[in-house]
Amino acid sequence: MHNALTDIPGIRVGHWTDRAAGTGCTVILCPTGAVAGVDVRGGAPGSRELALLDPLCLVERIHGLLLAGGSAFGLAAADGVMRWLEERGYGFDVGVGKVPIVPAAILFDLPIGRPDVRPDAAAGYAACEAASDGPVAEGSVGAGTGATVGKLLGGERATKGGVGTASRLLDDGIIVAALAVVNALGDVVDPASGRILAGARAADGRTFADSLAIATQVLDLSHPDYWAKRRAQSGAALTNTTLGVVATNAALTKTGATKVAQMAHDGLARAIRPVHTLLDGDVVFALSLGEIEAEAGILGALAAEVLSVAIVRAVQAAEGLHGVPALRDLAAHRDAPEVE
DSSP states (O other): OOSSGGGSTTOEEEEEEETTTTEEEEEEEEEEEEEEEEEEOSSSOOEESOGGGSTTSSOOEEEEEEEESSGGGGGGHHHHHHHHHHHTTOSEEOSSSEEOOOOEEEOOOTTSSOTTOOOOHHHHHHHHHHOBSSOOOOBSSGGGTTOEEOOTTOGGGOEEOEEEEEEEEOTTSOEEEEEEEEEOSSEEEOTTTOOEEEOOBOTTSSSBOOHHHHHHHHTOTTSTTHHHHHHHHHHTTTOBEEEEEEEEEEOOOHHHHHHHHHHHHHHHHHHEESOSOTTBOOEEEEEEEEEEOOOHHHHHHHHHHHHHHHHHHHHHHOOOBTTBOOGGGGTTOOSOOOOO
16 A cells, blocks of 8 residues: 555556646556546636546546646647557557547646646656556646645745645455645645645745635725735636546446545545635546445545545645745744734
């Protein structure tokens, strides 16, 4: 057990990272096929091939997932994942060949580093080449390279986000695992205490404001800072998304996987405040690779718990980049002050 998504047999994870440009992509490979579901809760998603995951659609299994920075440009990295899988004979058999099924979702990281450098097909292919079933690198890598959190006061007050992963082994042999790429508009909080771990920073740049309180003030037209805060909020538009993947070695139908993805969003709500806003593109995928019988509702509840842990791990492992500090840089100043 690696306490990672790769604890599910049949899954490999790989990253492609460009720290100079502040972007990257992460691939989750399941070459022999995985039953998959998806649930989109954010108001500004960017995605590819999600319609195929509808339980009413023909294709039963996918062969990989791509998570990428670069905004909609980053969806091109899925072409490289498809090429890697096709070269090795994996895909949906259409008689004249095999078509790899690779759904993809992106986040907006263009304000970090170089906005003209985005993950492309070569990056997706390279992430596949780097993929393994061993420990998964966390923090400012892959799709989380340019991820930031807490942007209601603008990008200059944000804190670094990133990639996190976790897993849980049950007594009956069932494993539930998760991977999160955290680029949220809101703050990441400790699910147990509600304490802010990473988010919008106060004027001193070292301590945290409270994004939910800031959002409340933005709604107050009489507040003297209303227009300044409204402009800051508008500047953060389309720069946010938390992408999640939960997986299990239990057997699920497409309908069951869709239910698990839906319930796993509770993990976002426990660890991010506020979440699922119109300025977030939150997407959660669920994968089933296994034969163990299990009830989707129970697996969904566990998936939410494990995904919340992965979200916290993402900001704990993140490193400061391009002037955006990480939690580790602010560890001595984590108590949230009054909103200014």
